[in-house]
Amino acid sequence: MAVQLDAIRSTAQRVAASHDLDVVDLEFQGGVKFRTLRIYIEKNAVERAKLAEAAATGEVEDLPKGVPAELLSGVTHEDCAKFAQDIGTVLDVEDLxxxxEYTLEVSSPGLERKLSKAEDYTRFLGSLVKLQTFTTVNNNRHWQGRLTKFADGVLTLDLTAVKQKGKAKKAVTEQTVEIALLNVEKANLVAEI
Structure with missing residues (x-):
């Protein structure tokens, strides 16, 4: 009874597209009895652009102050509910x-969303990022800073953007650090509110 995540991801993206949404990430966890499928969604690029425009003109009042519109997924509870109902039906009908039994959870990726694809690093240039590397860089595996550049598979963090902690505090002799994307084990945005 192996779960085919690629088929689930493809199906989820197809259903999301019909709701003007994109699938950001997908996780399947658990054993035989307690299994959970988590799907993280956001508005697609066109809808995010509309949200950014509305935020810039002041048409949207309930956006958190000081949060760039690009960091918001624009997903509402209604979006999650409609998508969950549709994807749940398709998953059951296609027996994916x-x-x-399994539990289906649908939500936005949140302000401290995971960064996993090269496109994420390009999209969130200028944002605070927290990451962990597979191998040490300047005698450290944990870094936090502002993502100032991403080119040729290498990202550059401005370390002066945040106060460094632990080993990073001692390891910081320069103001920036360059890390190969292939060396990034996990990374996520850091909310600036």
Missing amino acids: IPGA
Whole structure:
């Protein structure tokens, strides 16, 4: 009873597109009895552009102050509910998750969203990022700073943007650090509110 994540991801993206949404990430966890499928969604690029324009002109009042519109996914509870109902039906009809039971969770990726694709690093240039590397860079694996550049598979962090902690505090002899994307084990945005 193996779960085919690629088929689930493809199906989820197809259903999301019909709601003007994109699938940001997908996780499947658990054993035989307690299985959970988590799908993170956001408005597609066209809808995010509309949200950014509305935020710039002051048409949208309930956006958090000081948060760039690009960091917001624009997803509402209604979007999650509609998508969850549709994807749940399709998953069950196509039997993409074999076995009797699983829990489906649908949400936005949040302000401290995970960064996993090269496109994420390009999209969120200028944002605060926290990351961990597979191998040490300047005797450290944990870094936090402002993403100032991403080119040729290498990202540059401005370390002066935040106060460094732990080993990073001692390791910081320069104001920036360059890290190969292939060396990034995990990374996420850091909310600036």
